[in-house]
Amino acid sequence: MGGPSNNLKREELFFDRPAELFASSPPELRGKARDDVRLMVSSLKGTTHHAFTDLPDLLTPGDLLVVNESATLPASLPARGRLGNIRLNLSTKFSENLWAAEPRWSSEQPGPLPLQKDELLYIGESRALLFQPYPGIPRLWLMHFDAPASELMARYGEPIHYSHTPAYPIETYQTIFSRSPGSVEMPSAARPVTPRIRDALLGKGIGITGIILHAGVSSLEIETETVESQVLCPESFRVPFATANAVNSTHARGNRVIAVGTTVVRALETAWASDGLRACAGSTSLYVHPGIGVHALDGLLTGFHDPVTSHLAMLSAIAGIDCVKGAYAEAVQHRYLWHEFGDSHLILRKPTREAFNLMKYSANN
Numbered sequence: 001m002g003g004p005s006n007n008l009k010r011e012e013l014f015f016d017r018p019a020e021l022f023a024s025s026p027p028e029l030r031g032k033a034r035d036d037v038r039l040m041v042s043s044l045k046g047t048t049h050h051a052f053t054d055l056p057d058l059l060t061p062g063d064l065l066v067v068n069e070s071a072t073l074p075a076s077l078p079a080r081g082r083l084g085n086i087r088l089n090l091s092t093k094f095s096e097n098l099w100a101a102e103p104r105w106s107s108e109q110p111g112p113l114p115l116q117k118d119e120l121l122y123i124g125e126s127r128a129l130l131f132q133p134y135p136g137i138p139r140l141w142l143m144h145f146d147a148p149a150s151e152l153m154a155r156y157g158e159p160i161h162y163s164h165t166p167a168y169p170i171e172t173y174q175t176i177f178s179r180s181p182g183s184v185e186m187p188s189a190a191r192p193v194t195p196r197i198r199d200a201l202l203g204k205g206i207g208i209t210g211i212i213l214h215a216g217v218s219s220l221e222i223e224t225e226t227v228e229s230q231v232l233c234p235e236s237f238r239v240p241f242a243t244a245n246a247v248n249s250t251h252a253r254g255n256r257v258i259a260v261g262t263t264v265v266r267a268l269e270t271a272w273a274s275d276g277l278r279a280c281a282g283s284t285s286l287y288v289h290p291g292i293g294v295h296a297l298d299g300l301l302t303g304f305h306d307p308v309t310s311h312l313a314m315l316s317a318i319a320g321i322d323c324v325k326g327a328y329a330e331a332v333q334h335r336y337l338w339h340e341f342g343d344s345h346l347i348l349r350k351p352t353r354e355a356f357n358l359m360k361y362s363a364n365n
Contacts, residue, residue, distance in 0.1 A: 008290045010320050013308045015328050021335065022164035023342035026172055027192075036192040038336060042327035043348040044319060049334060052192045052344050055301075061205030062255035064246055067300070068187040068263045069210040072173040073156030074108070077185035078127065081121040083113060088121065088128070089160050090184050091140055091216040092233045096148040100140045100233055101128075102217050107318040108163040111139055123152050136231030140217070158186050160217065164339060173340075182214030182236065188340035189261030189302045209246045213237040213263040213284075230287050230310055238281035239271040247296060256298035258346070262311050265318075268296035289313040290321070299348040304315075304331055304338045319347050 027036050050058065057064075081332065087107055092100040103113050103121075121128040127145040127175065134140035164219040171277045173186040176193060201314035203207060204247040214236050247257050247268070259265045270284040272295045273276050287310060288294060294317050315324045334344040 002065050002098050008313060008316055009320055010308060012325070013312045015307050015325065015332070015339065017328075017332055021166075022249045023337040023339050024165045026168065026341040031195070035197050036113065037192050038344070039346060040327065040331060040334075040336060041346045041348070042319065042323055044323055047327050047330050053197065053335040055197060055346070056200040056204050056206065058346065059201070059204070059206050059258070060255065062250070062253055064207040064209060064250040064255065064257050065201065065260050066211050066243065066247065066257060066264050066268065066297075067175075067177045067190050067193070067208060067260045068095065068185055068215075068267075069177050069179050070183040070212050070214050070263070071178035071181040072170065072183045072186045073181055074153045074159055074170050076160045076167070077123050077152055077156050079103070079121040079123050082119065083115070084111065086121075088123065089217055090149060090153070092212070092235060093182070095143045095148070096150060099143060099145070099149055100134050100216070101143055102140050107161055107167070114361055115141065123156055126152060134233060135205055136270065137233055140233060166340065173339065177210060180212050182212070183263075185215050185218055186340055187213070187215050187261050187263045189264075189344070191340065192344055193260070207246060207250070208244045211237065211239050211243055211264055211267040213267040215263050230286045230289070230313070232285050234283040234285045235266070236283050237270065238268040239277065239279055241279040244271065244277040244279045250277070256348075257296065258299040258301055259297045260301045262300070262302055262314055265294065265297060265300060265314060269294060272296045287313075288317050290317045293317055299346060300342060300344050303340065303342055304328070304336055304345055306338075315347055318349055323347070
């Protein structure tokens with residue numbers, strides 16, 4: 001399989017994925033442990049299949065996992081207005097009262113809604129004024145609330161969810177690393193990392209460090225023929241000095257940096273400089289695709305993503321579209337589960353030693 005290509009076309013990100021592969025509930029409600037999900041490992045050399053509990057054995061002492069420490073907010077608000085009752089999914093915070101948000105008919109039915117500039121919506125007795133569609137992302141609107149959004153979420157909010165799953169208690173959408181509230185959708189890649197997995201990783205000499213990136217609404221479908229033309233809404237982030245130092249030291253030793261989630265990739269690549277990773281904070285609209293590649297990481301631990309989305313373009317930047325297409329074909333064939341409560345995927349720029357040995361064994365038998 002070839003490496004990353006800079007000439008990715010929109011149609012290359014299409015694939016068939018049966019709806020029955022959507023994970024509609026967390027493993028805990030299916031009679032399993034939180035870490036009782038499957039793990040597929042993909043690289044330019046091929047794909048292997050594992051339990052998530054195998055993760056410590058699939059990495060090498062000295063490798064480093066970078067996790068997102070952002071916690072999830074109850075960011076879906078009931079709203080009413082000229083069109084009747086709708087849902088308002090908050091996305092990006094500019095201030096307590098100024099946000100980009102996605103109006104939807106319901107959790108199950110997205111827009112577009114025939115909204116107008118300067119239209120008013122009501123959340124309880126509070127008002128939200130719609131300024132204009134967010135530039136380049138018509139599904140999002142810039143809006144001003146007459147009460148702090150944090151108060152509205154505390155009183156009326158529920159976790160953002162879609163047609164494949166109901167809303168669960170907010171604790172369901174947190175990971176063991178969640179400590180800084182700010183994401184409107186769960187940074188879900190670390191969800192299967194339980195204390196026993198964390199302790200096993202640390203016990204084997206695999207490091208864990210954190211960044212913060214407050215995730216907006218889910219990965220946008222790419223609507224332009226040229227994949228590189230996609231626009232992303234800004235998200236606030238922070239890469240601490242200790243994390244930058246850990247990443248640079250890991251690379252200097254010849255070990256690998258594994259981002260746990262696409263949000264971590266965006267933070268690390270935003271903080272990348274010619275001489276390595278730097279500590280920084282701010283907001284990022286960085287869109288990671290094969291045209292710009294990746295520099296700060298050697299692999300990504302993530303879930304399984306929808307067709308024709310910016311997340312798939314990111315995966316293609318890491319390992320190439322041929323690797324991604326082959327992996328996703330195997331994921332469908334082997335009935336892996338999609339979305340935030342589903343199975344996991346470790347995609348590498350080069351294979352792990354254990355995975356490579358397994359591939360050699362499979363080829364010889």
